[in-house]
Amino acid sequence: MEKKKIVLIIGDGMADRPDKNHSYKTPLEVANKPNMDFIAKNGICGIMNTIGYGIPPGSDTAHLALLGYDPYKYYTGRGPFEALGAGLNLNKNDVAFRCNFATAEERNNKIFITDRRAGRGEYGLKELGNLLNFNIDDVDVIFKTSSGHRGVLILRGKGLSEKVSDSDPHTTGEIKDTVPLDNSYEAKRTSEILNKFIKKAYQILNNSEIQNERIKRGEIKANIVLTRGAGKLGEIENFEKKYKMKGACIAGVNLVKGVAKAVGIDVIEVEGATGHFDSNIEGKILKCIECLESYDFILINIKGTDEISHDGDFERKVEMIEKIDKAIGKLIDKNMNATIALTADHTTPVTLKEHSGDPVPIAILGDVRTDEIYRFTERECAKGGLGVIKGIDLINILMDLSNRKEKFGA
Ligand code: ZN
Ligand code: ZN
Numbered sequence: 001m002e003k004k005k006i007v008l009i010i011g012d013g014m015a016d017r018p019d020k021n022h023s024y025k026t027p028l029e030v031a032n033k034p035n036m037d038f039i040a041k042n043g044i045c046g047i048m049n050t051i052g053y054g055i056p057p058g059s060d061t062a063h064l065a066l067l068g069y070d071p072y073k074y075y076t077g078r079g080p081f082e083a084l085g086a087g088l089n090l091n092k093n094d095v096a097f098r099c100n101f102a103t104a105e106e107r108n109n110k111i112f113i114t115d116r117r118a119g120r121g122e123y124g125l126k127e128l129g130n131l132l133n134f135n136i137d138d139v140d141v142i143f144k145t146s147s148g149h150r151g152v153l154i155l156r157g158k159g160l161s162e163k164v165s166d167s168d169p170h171t172t173g174e175i176k177d178t179v180p181l182d183n184s185y186e187a188k189r190t191s192e193i194l195n196k197f198i199k200k201a202y203q204i205l206n207n208s209e210i211q212n213e214r215i216k217r218g219e220i221k222a223n224i225v226l227t228r229g230a231g232k233l234g235e236i237e238n239f240e241k242k243y244k245m246k247g248a249c250i251a252g253v254n255l256v257k258g259v260a261k262a263v264g265i266d267v268i269e270v271e272g273a274t275g276h277f278d279s280n281i282e283g284k285i286l287k288c289i290e291c292l293e294s295y296d297f298i299l300i301n302i303k304g305t306d307e308i309s310h311d312g313d314f315e316r317k318v319e320m321i322e323k324i325d326k327a328i329g330k331l332i333d334k335n336m337n338a339t340i341a342l343t344a345d346h347t348t349p350v351t352l353k354e355h356s357g358d359p360v361p362i363a364i365l366g367d368v369r370t371d372e373i374y375r376f377t378e379r380e381c382a383k384g385g386l387g388v389i390k391g392i393d394l395i396n397i398l399m400d401l402s403n404r405k406e407k408f409g410a
Helices: 034-042 059-066 079-085 125-130 185-206 210-216 239-243 254-262 281-291 304-311 314-333 391-401
Strands: 005-011 044-049 095-107 110-115 134-136 139-145 150-156 224-232 247-250 297-302 338-343 360-365 387-390
Touching: 005 059, 005 314, 005 391, 034 314, 034 338, 034 360, 044 391, 059 254, 059 297, 059 391, 079 095, 079 150, 079 224, 079 254, 095 185, 110 224, 125 139, 134 185, 150 185, 150 224, 185 224, 239 247, 247 254, 247 281, 281 297, 281 314, 304 314, 314 338, 338 391, 360 391, 387 391
Parallel strands: 005 297, 005 338, 044 387, 247 297
Antiparallel strands: 044 360, 095 110, 095 150, 095 224, 134 139, 139 150, 338 360
16 A cells, blocks of 8 residues: 655634625635635545634644644643744753743832833844843753744753743733742742742843843833743654654744644744745745655645734735645645645634634545535535544544554454
8 A cells, every 4th residue: 555645734724704894705715716626626625623612722732633632631831832943942841931022110129011022122132032041049041032022931940830820911010920820839939930030030131231222223121021821841752653654844933833843843944934924835835845755744834824814804814825825736736646635723713813713624635535525615615525523633534545544453
């Protein structure tokens, strides 16, 4: 039996709900997308709950599930995936956080946040981030500036827990100490270290020469760091060991790259892959075609559709879907002997500007039982031959269709 390669294309947040301002249609129903429709017409279609019925997935939990890892078992917070995606290495007991550079002011010995994003001014943030690597109470503090005003923080040492509250007040005002979220010694110790870190970071950042430079440039101070999304990676079974497939991931955003790294999948960088509307989608597809020589499974994430959905822009979402479609055409033209799956990680209705729990359409092209579905849309795919599937089952379905599954039983 010939084993086939697998390509999984994920239009992030691409699925939608009918919009009453657009004749009760979804962006997928309005877009002109011959290549996506080709996959639907010549493949098998269905509808998928990436996490479970009625659960609005995050991109991290959804991608874990689509790679065959139960997010309820492996997900404790966003921090570890952001840290991995930003290029830091993570041990299983490290506690990782997402961070924002912010602007703080001292009044009566209290620290007040005046801007949660330090005005989004990026000058000097890399150098400021480098100042935040030290040791507190035998715990190594590892900080790295990532994109924009963001950064990642790792606490590495004995007796740490991810059960601590955010230091980010999510609004301006007096900064709150983080508190332990359970009664364990580890949570108490971690929140104490975190509070010490934030005060020390404020002292170091506020006294840095770089603040004057920022002000000269018309930016505001970036003199404090706010933390959120604490998580621990724990033990995750390696993808290649688990599925006997060499996997790769092509993505623009750190969060998805981080999920891939967490399960031991190679992250392939593509120039101009930004995760935004302007991303080099064709470059990603071409890179995928090239990499299929050396990999068995490639996941491509295209983030732009989700970003636009959060902005609530129906027309641009249609445009983005059409751009993705054009790029997918390159893959189909190649006529490779691969199983190609097209789906979304979750629904992000433009009318909601947030993720929802509606299932997403899925179409699989390859050695499949075709059905009567001709268009890749939410409502058409719901009538397809795959029926309703769960995200965590997708990898098994794809492997079976690619002759990569071993028989269960005799
Ligand atoms: Zn997503
Ligand atoms: Zn989103």
